[in-house]
Amino acid sequence: MSLIEHQIAEPKHHRRVYEELSQKWREAFAACSDLPMQPSAPTIQAWVIMAWGGRRYCVTAQPEAEQTAAWLSEMETMICSRLTSAL
Numbered sequence: 001m002s003l004i005e006h007q008i009a010e011p012k013h014h015r016r017v018y019e020e021l022s023q024k025w026r027e028a029f030a031a032c033s034d035l036p037m038q039p040s041a042p043t044i045q046a047w048v049i050m051a052w053g054g055r056r057y058c059v060t061a062q063p064e065a066e067q068t069a070a071w072l073s074e075m076e077t078m079i080c081s082r083l084t085s086a087l
Contacts (some may be wrong), residue, residue: 022048035083043082049073 025044029035052077058068070085 021052039083047079
């Protein structure tokens with residue numbers, strides 16, 4: 001599907017999905033009142049691209065389950081570390 005995706009979905013559809021997903025992430029972080037500091041919009045957008053792009057690549061590359069689990073764990077560690085340090 002990913003190989004023919006560009007034939008089905010126009011760039012504006014990809015952009016809309018990205019914008020909606022980014023907005024949901026911003027809303028989720030805004031709801032976290034216990035964070036030492038809220039991440040900036042550019043930081044959240046970078047995280048969305050990092051997570052979404054990585055996930056899409058995992059679908060294409062089909063790594064072993066253990067590799068995918070390790071990637072998810074590392075993503076969580078990176079974001080949590082950033083949230084607990086000075087943003």
